Amino acid sequence: MSAENELSLVKKAFEEFILTSKKLEQAYDSLKDEANRLSVYLANIIENVGSALLVFNDQRQLVMWNRQAEALMPFLAKRKSPLNLTELPSPLPCDLQYVLENEKRFHEYCQGANGNQKWYEIVCSDFKDSRGQQLGTIITVSDKTDFKSLQLKTQREDRLRVMGEFAAEVAHEIRNPLASIELMMQMLAEDVADVRGAPELIGRIRSATGIINNIVTNILLYTKNIQPEKTEVDLEKCLQQAEYTAINLVVKKSVKIERKIALKTVTADFDLLVQCLANLLLNAAQAVTENKGLITITSASAAGGRSVITISDNGTGIPEDIQDKVFMPFFTTRNSGTGLGLAMVKRVVEAHDGIIELSSSSRGTVFSLFFPLE
Numbered sequence: 001m002s003a004e005n006e007l008s009l010v011k012k013a014f015e016e017f018i019l020t021s022k023k024l025e026q027a028y029d030s031l032k033d034e035a036n037r038l039s040v041y042l043a044n045i046i047e048n049v050g051s052a053l054l055v056f057n058d059q060r061q062l063v064m065w066n067r068q069a070e071a072l073m074p075f076l077a078k079r080k081s082p083l084n085l086t087e088l089p090s091p092l093p094c095d096l097q098y099v100l101e102n103e104k105r106f107h108e109y110c111q112g113a114n115g116n117q118k119w120y121e122i123v124c125s126d127f128k129d130s131r132g133q134q135l136g137t138i139i140t141v142s143d144k145t146d147f148k149s150l151q152l153k154t155q156r157e158d159r160l161r162v163m164g165e166f167a168a169e170v171a172h173e174i175r176n177p178l179a180s181i182e183l184m185m186q187m188l189a190e191d192v193a194d195v196r197g198a199p200e201l202i203g204r205i206r207s208a209t210g211i212i213n214n215i216v217t218n219i220l221l222y223t224k225n226i227q228p229e230k231t232e233v234d235l236e237k238c239l240q241q242a243e244y245t246a247i248n249l250v251v252k253k254s255v256k257i258e259r260k261i262a263l264k265t266v267t268a269d270f271d272l273l274v275q276c277l278a279n280l281l282l283n284a285a286q287a288v289t290e291n292k293g294l295i296t297i298t299s300a301s302a303a304g305g306r307s308v309i310t311i312s313d314n315g316t317g318i319p320e321d322i323q324d325k326v327f328m329p330f331f332t333t334r335n336s337g338t339g340l341g342l343a344m345v346k347r348v349v350e351a352h353d354g355i356i357e358l359s360s361s362s363r364g365t366v367f368s369l370f371f372p373l374e
Contacts (some may be wrong), residue, residue: 025286052141058134060085060100072141100125106224108144119148171219178216182209203247210245214278221275222329226351228269234263235299235309238270242277246285255293256283263299266307266371272348279341280311280367284335287315287365305373306354312366322359345369 043218052072055064061082075089077114085100090094099107099122107122121142185206192198236259243250243257250257259364266273277297284295294314302308318326325331327346332339345367 013066018045045173049140050142054096054139054141055136056100056139057082057136060137062088063136069141087353096122096139096141117145117148119144171216174212174216175220178213182206182213185209200234204251207244207247207251210247214245214275214282215340217275218344221272222344222347226347227273228272228348228351230267230269230352231332232265232271233268233270235264235266237275238273239297241274242281245274245278246281250281250285250295253285253288253290253293255295257281257289258294258296260296260298263301263307266299266309267373268352268371269348272351276345276348276369277309277311279345282339283367284311284313284315284365287317289315301373302370305371307373309369309371310322310366312364314364317362317365318360320360323360327356 047066049066052069053064053066054062054069057063061084063082065081076302077085105124107124109120109122111118111120121144123140123142125138126134127136127138157355189199189202192202198356239259239261281295285293288294292314296310296312298310298312300308322331322333326342328339329343330339331343346356349369349371353372357368357370359366359368
């Protein structure tokens, strides 16, 4: 082969080499661009994951994390990967130390106390290459506080429901003998009417049975669906019955009751309104100081086509930090009582499409019941 032919072949081979090199360079650039796109894509996914994400390599070094992890562990914001476990503060937050040391796959952790708890769910999973060789471990830390709060609330409501059903059964059992006691007291009152001091004692016993009956009624009302039978209620007559329930405590503490009834009638269910007012009177009588107590009952027309009944006392008031809890069932600050009185009042008022408002200070407490005028 002549030198000219050899040179031609070399030249052709070189041109093919240059062409192949360019193709390889283009392929490399394309792969590099694709790798950059995938890297950005992966980084965006990691950053937008709702949970804190921590990636450890096979040497237990922390090589990647997202901003949620930095929010959970602020020391990570100023660090660069990789980080050895020995470089991480000890103990690690959210019980990560426990998960890593014990190779736990799933772990729940509660942080804080006294109503300020934060609940976390920690999930640990390994990732491997195409040959099944472990490359590292991914740990996700999710804030489950809202879910846990809802779960605990559901559990509390389930317990309250069971307690309510049980209380309703007990209340039914109490009501029958209580009716017998009241009937026998009425018969006894006639027999001992002339005995010195007997009428007063019987009055106190009647009042005590009235309070028991009030408690039973509260339980039964709270555990059933309230359907008011509205009529035009005479407030004077309604208050007389309500005061009868509270009279034992009122007399015992020498509480004075004043009425300022501008609006004589209100559209409501008579029996339910009696129960509401009795509960509020008992609550007020318990709040005032002995021999200095004053309870004021008013009624009037209010703005917006409503009537308003207010019961105020000159007691020490309700602390501000518990005012939003007084209408919760079973909440009470006293050693005795069911904690259903005010909860029942709220339910009855709302069943009338009404509103109850509370205003309290160191000078006393005012409950205002607003009912639609019909």
